[in-house]
Amino acid sequence: MSDEDLFQHVVDSWPHLAACAGLDADAFDLTPVWHRIEPDGQRAVFRAHGKGRTVIAKFDTQLGARPFEARLAAHLAARARFAGVRGLGVPRILAASVPARALVMDFIRGRTAHDAVAAAGDAARRHVVLSDCAGWARHLHDGQLGQKGAMHYRGQLQRVRAWRRDAAEGEGTVAAPRAFVKAADRAIAAMDGASGAPVPRVPVHGDLGLRNLMIRADGTVLGIDFAGASPQPAAADLSRLLTTYASFFPDPREVTRAAAAADLREAIRATEEGYGKVMAPGLRPLMWFDLLKLWQAVPAQAGRRDDFQARRLAGARRLAAVLDQD
Ligand SMILES: Nc1ncnc2c1ncn2[C@@H]1O[C@H](COP(=O)(O)OP(=O)(O)OP(=O)(O)O)[C@@H](O)[C@H]1O
Numbered sequence: 001m002s003d004e005d006l007f008q009h010v011v012d013s014w015p016h017l018a019a020c021a022g023l024d025a026d027a028f029d030l031t032p033v034w035h036r037i038e039p040d041g042q043r044a045v046f047r048a049h050g051k052g053r054t055v056i057a058k059f060d061t062q063l064g065a066r067p068f069e070a071r072l073a074a075h076l077a078a079r080a081r082f083a084g085v086r087g088l089g090v091p092r093i094l095a096a097s098v099p100a101r102a103l104v105m106d107f108i109r110g111r112t113a114h115d116a117v118a119a120a121g122d123a124a125r126r127h128v129v130l131s132d133c134a135g136w137a138r139h140l141h142d143g144q145l146g147q148k149g150a151m152h153y154r155g156q157l158q159r160v161r162a163w164r165r166d167a168a169e170g171e172g173t174v175a176a177p178r179a180f181v182k183a184a185d186r187a188i189a190a191m192d193g194a195s196g197a198p199v200p201r202v203p204v205h206g207d208l209g210l211r212n213l214m215i216r217a218d219g220t221v222l223g224i225d226f227a228g229a230s231p232q233p234a235a236a237d238l239s240r241l242l243t244t245y246a247s248f249f250p251d252p253r254e255v256t257r258a259a260a261a262a263d264l265r266e267a268i269r270a271t272e273e274g275y276g277k278v279m280a281p282g283l284r285p286l287m288w289f290d291l292l293k294l295w296q297a298v299p300a301q302a303g304r305r306d307d308f309q310a311r312r313l314a315g316a317r318r319l320a321a322v323l324d325q326d
């Protein structure tokens with residue numbers, strides 16, 4: 001589907017979606033907020049404004065019906081968990097269409113946690129945002145009756161071993177292959193060492209990066225874009241939060257290596273503190289996995305990396321160095 005087709009789908013779906021949401025479709029103007037066309041998915045987020053009201057319409061056109069329903073169910077379940085909670089939330093769904101793979105929800109007046117971190121100015125303020133985001137995750141997970149089973153990291157180990165093999169064989173598939181192999185060995189050791197420990201599984205957010213949390217001017221933290229994952233260790237959400245942080249912050253052009261390491265160490269501490277007294281088990285093995293996943297997805301040749309990818313690689317390597325010294 002091209003940009004044009006995607007936008008046409010949005011325009012074609014809007015009258016029905018608006019009617020389901022109890023809105024007068026013709027009174028609203030649609031403005032694209034964000035869209036992404038990739039082999040693995042085509043998504044578009046539109047803002048609809050009219051009659052003094054603003055809503056968000058999100059389209060996930062290539063998602064299967066089942067995963068779409070699972071995401072919707074995860075969003076609705078989370079919304080119920082946060083009902084009446086001050087300072088934390090999930091936007092209300094106004095309409096959903098499985099055939100159109102579309103959701104209409106309340107527009108959040110605020111910015112993403114990523115933008116809040118970028119605007120924070122110094123490390124201490126950046127870490128307050130992380131801590132607040134971890135507090136949101138804690139509320140999502142807390143008191144959920146999860147099955148407690150031994151965690152074996154089988155899928156993760158298999159993937160890390162495959163990436164390591166390619167890097168070691170010099171296939172030119174991974175950036176900084178020697179450092180990658182070293183990090184992969186540490187990751188394998190961390191996962192092996194933690195393997196077999198009983199870890200409760202809870203309904204996690206599933207994609208809790210800094211761009212999937214939004215912060216209103218009054219400080220309220222809201223989660224969006226639920227991946228609807230099956231029950232996982234709570235640490236999966238915190239690992240995602242910290243690895244997306246490290247993939248962009250602190251700006252490698254602005255800090256020394258030592259200052260960056262101190263920032264990341266403090267970021268982990270602030271996240272753990274924001275999450276609560278009892279740390280989600282298995283955070284470190286999952287962080288090793290998530291950082292290698294980011295690393296191996298960066299183009300191997302320096303000349304083929306854009307600025308974001310270069311920054312992501314630098315961040316993954318710095319986080320590996322920090323975890324290595326833990
Ligand atoms: N309810 C909302 N209120 C305000 N802005 C929103 C809302 N939902 C989404 N957005 C904006 O649109 C962006 C993309 O939304 P979302 O994360 O749901 O889409 P996505 O395509 O799945 O994103 P990604 O691929 O980055 O995970 C958000 O980062 C946010 O800036």
Ligand SMILES: [Mg+2]
Nearest residue numbers: 211212224225
């Ligand atoms: Mg998102």
